[in-house]
Amino acid sequence: MIDEKLFYKYQRIDDHDSNHTIDNLIKNQFYFSDPTLFNDPFDCRVYYTYRGKEEDWVDLLANAGIDPTSVIKDGILNSDKVFLEKEGDLFTYTPKSTDYYDRDEPFLHGDILKKNLPRVCCFSETDDNILMWSHYTD
Known part of the structure; x- marks a missing residue:
């Protein structure tokens, strides 16, 4: 049995x-639900990390609907590492490390892109x- x-x-x-x-x-x-729409804001939270040129960070922020002037003053990022949160998603910027990262592309932690997250x-x-x-x- x-x-x-x-x-x-x-x-x-x-x-x-x-x-x-x-x-x-x-x-x-x-x-199968979109995990970014769960009723628990910490379930399946998406973390975006960008390692690249500072000027490209401005475009990334603008595309995410975040005002770049909130972290950039006089054309300079306020710190070596910037954390921003928008609608439950956490965006971080780390300056490009020339000894390891030689490509100007975003690295997204967790899943590749929010729209490509698996359904649950x-x-x-x-x-x-x-x-x-x-x-x-x-």
């Missing part, structure tokens, strides 16, 4: 049903977790 183990999925059902809960139940399929489907071994019920019930 095979030991069967049950897994539970805590998931809200609402009018918008953006994760297609009912449709997934009918079709016996799962919805979460389950629980318990069906009576009060904290989980409080997150997913109205």
Whole structure:
């Protein structure tokens, strides 16, 4: 006899049903979420680190929607290492090390790009977790 183990999925059902809960139940399929949209801001947080030229950092900040003047004064970065946070993502700048990094490209820690993050489907071994019920019930 095979030991069967049950897994539970805590998931809200609402009018918008953006994760297609009912449709997934009918079709016996799962919805895989974008991990950057989890209700815990520290789950799957994306860390971006750029090692390169200071002037390229300005473009990287602008593309991320961050005002470069918040860290750059008189054309000079305020410190050797800069940390910025925007919408839960952490951006860091480390000046280019000429002995190792000879390419002018961003290095992203964690996953390559936010849009390329894997999708996630979460389950629980318990069906009576009060904290989980409080997150997913109205």
